Amino acid sequence: MNHIDCKYYLATDAFKGLCKRTKNPVNADEPACSDFEKAPKCRHCKNFSAKTDFMGLCMHKVEAYPDMQALTCKDFTWS
């Protein structure tokens, strides 16, 4: 799992961000540390079914993408 997958990742741009815990800069696509916790994303949601690596269905009817952040989605349920 990479930093971009972590709950504590704060993206500054598409390449990199900060760790919310340490405030240190981290790169999105580099491996996360041992304090990693999964960020809520569609791919981890019970209501999401993947079709391809980059596309899937939400609630079995609406297109969604696996890496969309779901922190603000009221229907997000951990799978």
Next chain:
Amino acid sequence: MDSKRTLSECTAYNYYGAQPQGEIQSREVKKSPSVRVDKARQLYFETKSSVSMEFPYWYTRRWEELEGEIPIVRRAEALKAGFEHITPAIFPGELLVMGKAHYLRGSYPMPWLSEAFFMAQEDEMYQDALQAGKISADEVTTMGQGGGNVTRSVGNVISIAGKFGLRKEEMPILLHIAQKWFNKSVDDVGHKYEQLVPGYKEKEEIMRAVICMFDSGYTLPQGREVMNYYYPLQYGIEGLKNICKEKLDQTAGHPDMDRLYFYRAVHIMLEGLQSWIKNHAKEAKLMASLEEDEKNRAEFLETVERLEWLADNSPRTFHDALQLIWILHVAVLNEDAISGLSPGRLGQVLYPFWKRDMDRGVLTREKTLELLESMRMKFTELDCFASMGVVGGVLSGNTFNNLCIGGLTKAGESAANELEILILESAMTCATPQPTLSLLYDEKLPEEFLLKGIECTKIGTGYPAWINNRVAMEFLLNNFKNEGLDVEEARAWSIGGCLETSAGSWMPLELDGVIHYIPGGSAPATSVGVHFISLPKVLEAVLFDGLDKRTGRRVYPSHGYKLDSYDKVWQAFTKYFSLTVEVLTLTNNIQHDVWGKISPSVINSMLKPDCLEKGKDISHKGSRYNRTFNVEVCGGVNLVNSLASIKKNVFEEQKFSLDTLKTAILENFGYNSASETGAYSLTGQMKTTNFMNWLKIHKQCLDAPKYGNDDPSVDTIFKEWQDYFSTMCRNYISLYGEPLYSCQISVSTHGPMGSVTLATPDGRLSGAAFADGSVSAYPGTDKNGPYALFSSATCYNHASSQNSQLNLKIHPSVVQGREGARKFLEMIRAYLRKGGFHVQFNIVDSRMLKDAQKNPGKYRDLMVRVAGFTQYWVELGKQIQDEVISRTEYAEI
């Protein structure tokens, strides 16, 4: 430039006065921001422009769920869904929080406006758009190769338009969402109907030739206007919802039912804003829980409390007010592709809150300065996602948030205040491109205030621009009196975008039982109309009887004139110019009408007087003033210089025939074109083997009278052009039933538009940038000093146009010290007192710019003034960089 020497022997610079010697001279004034803001600025420098698909995904999803709903309500629901789902981001150390997207320099595509841009190159829909000439401007635009631009795809990030980075995993959903808007976007629906305009085919050819830069009706449907923050400051968000509920009760079932839907839409949208704010409050709470430092944790908790309060209520303090203003500013930016959303006279809007806090002892000048610096960082982090031709070619990546200071109060007294002095100070300590500043000069302003403005101008970032308050008021009274604008209301004006004189109103802010009249914008976008027409390219079409020699295509029908006199040339020019304005007015009216029907403004409509009172959104003329469509042009000085050359060389002195001139133009006077050399100013060009064939005629063209030297032989042509332009615009009627007016700013169109224009009869070479602005001399041709330039510039009444634009470059040594400052202020006064509308400055040694071009890494924070905006040097395209370097540098005034 010494015209006795060939171009290739000239130095890269043009000077008036003694050429600077020795070391490159830096600007005199150097200040630094607070530690926290300096860190924020460093973070900004390290951050790339990035786009996210969150907002457009949820917007589209909700939109599709509501098929059949009343359009404005459907729109509000879609906006609400977008806002509610933005992943909140609170960056450490921020005193003001929230942004357009979750990235620091974040934005997102809006396929509901236009989706053609996102289609893959091999996609047949993209090819269709290419055929329609829509993407021609994109093809001739270059982005800056450094700074925050994502210039190429790297790793898991895809570069879009050489500027924006998109995560690879979001590309499929982007294309999927874009496909959903095919034939439904404002662009597509507008295109369907604009083809009904007689002469539409000519419009396509005009766009393909890049005689016009972009379709204003949908590419930037809002912006270049002034915000009005009064309603949220006065009532708070929950208070505004209550107003909507009352209005809903009053209008439900009664005639003029559109009001019902408008109030419903505003209510829904406000709910979305509340969720957005509260999500950020929760995020701030999380950040507080993770924070080990007590002081930092306390700050996060203060942010929580502030956001939770402002989600419902009107502000209690200066900090609250600034935060709420920021939230609404971003909210409006998120409802459309918008550039030039100016905060207006923010120092006067915030002054009642600030004064109260200072009197109560809860705020200090130091804390105010830090808050204003933080505000500068937030504005600078803004990005605008539109097509490359717009973002790069027109805007140079800038977002044009113009903060005005000075001017007059409602009663006609000086409006300058202590908070504005601090705004100037923060612009020096935290020198960033945004917000740019404009000082509304009036004789009533105190000297101390003006000298502070001079001190700020000397830091070299190009602000404040100096604007003539009375000229602006005269323009507004002439153009808005039929809509009820009087002298008192005219004083409430401000600059929208980079330089659009915009009508405003005085709003009664009540604090502790006292009414404070604060100024705010009360007219909609001036980003619509006819934008931009390349005047030298129209003249080129005249010479070649309607052909675009670059593409070989016919743009206009044959003008039918035998060009055997200067008058015939001028008549042919006015024929083609008016044909251009006519067809573009009609097609842009349709595009903007379609925008209003399927993607109307909800948030900005709520804010703009008198939409809330009338129950009408902006596109239904809910605003107090609606005469906002204009005709913008670029390359005016090259046009005038070219006409002067034709008049003198061909017709008066008969040195060569028009046919010979045309051949010389096609041969580029014996030089390679700018695109071949990669140099876009007149200097630095390279000769071909038949250079000698054209040397004499080129010199004669270069030696012809040039604008900017107080020479009546060319200034009369300039005046004739100005009088014609300002008068003819009134013949064309906007979507809102009002005559258009002239607007004369180049932004950065003079670069890409120059790149597709052949050599011109004034001696300019093919592909070189035009003169910037509207009354700036062509680089190197202003040989008689600034006061001669001022005389040329003011040969016509500047109030006849929405603006005029003058850029001057001055060597730092000239304005050094107190004496230099005084001399500088007197020079500015002289120009404004002669009737000049606007002047702005680059205080810079041109050699520094050349060094920065070669070594961009050494100059990450170098900024220059282009034309109405300040931008980081490394983020400017080479066309504009070359043009700025070549501008005449005044080594004495």
